Amino acid sequence: MGKLEDIQQHLANIKSLEGDSFAYDEQAILKEYEKRNGEKSNFIIKILSIFGGILASIAFLGFLFILGLYESEVAMLVVGIGLIVVSIFLTKTFDALIMDTIGISLFVLGMVLFIAGLLIFEVNENIITILVMTIAFGSLFVVHNPILSFFAFLILSGGLLTLIISNDIYSVIHLYINLHALALAYVFLNEPGMITSDLKLVKLYDPLRISLVFSLLFGLMATAKQGFLFMSQSYFWMSSLVLILILMYLVSLLIKTFKVESTNTKLWVYLFSALTLLPTLFAPAIPGALLIALLSFKVNYKTGLSIGIVSLVYFVIQYYYDLNYTLLTKSIILFSSGLVFLLFYVFLTKKLKSNEKV
Structure with a gap:
C-alpha cells in the first residue's frame, strides 16, 4: 500500500x-x-543547483574585485545590502527553482560583501557577527523559503560558534552542544504537533530539522579532534552527560515503541545501554552522533539517519586514533567495545523475538 x-x-x-x-x-x-x-x-536537485549558483557568485565576486570594488568600503556595504534585499524579494515573490538558485546565490554574495565591507571599516568582530545573525534571523520572518531558511538557521548557529571562538571562551561550546541537542530532541520528538500547529511553522520545520543536525555536528567536531581548539578534556563530561541522559530517555521511548513489558528486560536494556554509553563520557562526539542516528531512526528520517551513522563511524575512528595508548591497549579497548555491542545485539534480538511470540 x-x-x-x-x-x-x-x-x-x-x-x-x-x-x-x-x-x-x-x-x-x-x-x-x-x-x-x-x-x-527535488531537495537534492535544489541543493546542487544552489551550490552551483554560489560558485557562480564567487566567480562574479572575483570579477567585482577585479573592477576595484574592494577599494571603496561604502560601495561594498551598499552593494552587499542591496543584494541581500534583492535576494529576499526574489525568494519571497517567486516560487521556482531558478529563482531559488538566483536568490540564495545573491543572499550569500551579499553577506560576503557586507562582512567584507565591515571588516575593512575595522568594525569589531562581535558586532559584525551579531549584525549578520540579526539579518539571518529577520529573514526567517520575511521569507518562508525552505532553502533560505536552512541557510539562515546555519548562519545563526555559525554565528554563535564564531562568538565563542573569537572571544576564546571555548568551554561555552559545551553549552552550545547541550542546547542544540535538547532542541534537536524536542523538534524530532514533537514532529506531529509542530507540523500541524501553524502553516508557517510547517514550512520552517524541514530546514530547522536538518540545520539542527548540521549545527550539532559543528559543535561535536570541535570536541572530536584533539588540539583542534584549546579545550580541556576534563570538562568534556559536561556535554556527554546531557547527551547520554537524552539517549537514555530515547531508549525508554523505544522500549515503549517495541512494547517491552517485562521489568527484567527493561532493566537489562537500561543496564546494557548505560554500559555502552559510559566509555563515551569524555568523548561527546560519539553519543552526539548516536543521538542523531537514533532520533532519525525513531521518526524515520532517512537523511538524518545516514548523516548520524557516517558521523558515528568517523567519530569512533577519530576517538580511538587519538587515544594515548599502545596499539595493544587500543586493540583490547576495541575488542571489548565490540563484544559489548554484540552482546547487546544478541540480547535485544532474543528478547524482541520472545515478545513477538507472546
Whole structure:
C-alpha cells in the first residue's frame, strides 16, 4: 500500500471514530501531501543547483574585485545590502527553482560583501557577527523559503560558534552542544504537533530539522579532534552527560515503541545501554552522533539517519586514533567495545523475538 492510500485509510479510520461531526477536505490534504512530497524529492536537485549558483557568485565576486570594488568600503556595504534585499524579494515573490538558485546565490554574495565591507571599516568582530545573525534571523520572518531558511538557521548557529571562538571562551561550546541537542530532541520528538500547529511553522520545520543536525555536528567536531581548539578534556563530561541522559530517555521511548513489558528486560536494556554509553563520557562526539542516528531512526528520517551513522563511524575512528595508548591497549579497548555491542545485539534480538511470540 502506498503512502497516499495510507493517508486515505487513516482519514477513514478517524472519520469512523469521530462520527459525522468530523469534516475534512480530502482533496486538499492529498494535494498538499503531493506538493510537499515533490519538494522533498527535488531537495537534492535544489541543493546542487544552489551550490552551483554560489560558485557562480564567487566567480562574479572575483570579477567585482577585479573592477576595484574592494577599494571603496561604502560601495561594498551598499552593494552587499542591496543584494541581500534583492535576494529576499526574489525568494519571497517567486516560487521556482531558478529563482531559488538566483536568490540564495545573491543572499550569500551579499553577506560576503557586507562582512567584507565591515571588516575593512575595522568594525569589531562581535558586532559584525551579531549584525549578520540579526539579518539571518529577520529573514526567517520575511521569507518562508525552505532553502533560505536552512541557510539562515546555519548562519545563526555559525554565528554563535564564531562568538565563542573569537572571544576564546571555548568551554561555552559545551553549552552550545547541550542546547542544540535538547532542541534537536524536542523538534524530532514533537514532529506531529509542530507540523500541524501553524502553516508557517510547517514550512520552517524541514530546514530547522536538518540545520539542527548540521549545527550539532559543528559543535561535536570541535570536541572530536584533539588540539583542534584549546579545550580541556576534563570538562568534556559536561556535554556527554546531557547527551547520554537524552539517549537514555530515547531508549525508554523505544522500549515503549517495541512494547517491552517485562521489568527484567527493561532493566537489562537500561543496564546494557548505560554500559555502552559510559566509555563515551569524555568523548561527546560519539553519543552526539548516536543521538542523531537514533532520533532519525525513531521518526524515520532517512537523511538524518545516514548523516548520524557516517558521523558515528568517523567519530569512533577519530576517538580511538587519538587515544594515548599502545596499539595493544587500543586493540583490547576495541575488542571489548565490540563484544559489548554484540552482546547487546544478541540480547535485544532474543528478547524482541520472545515478545513477538507472546
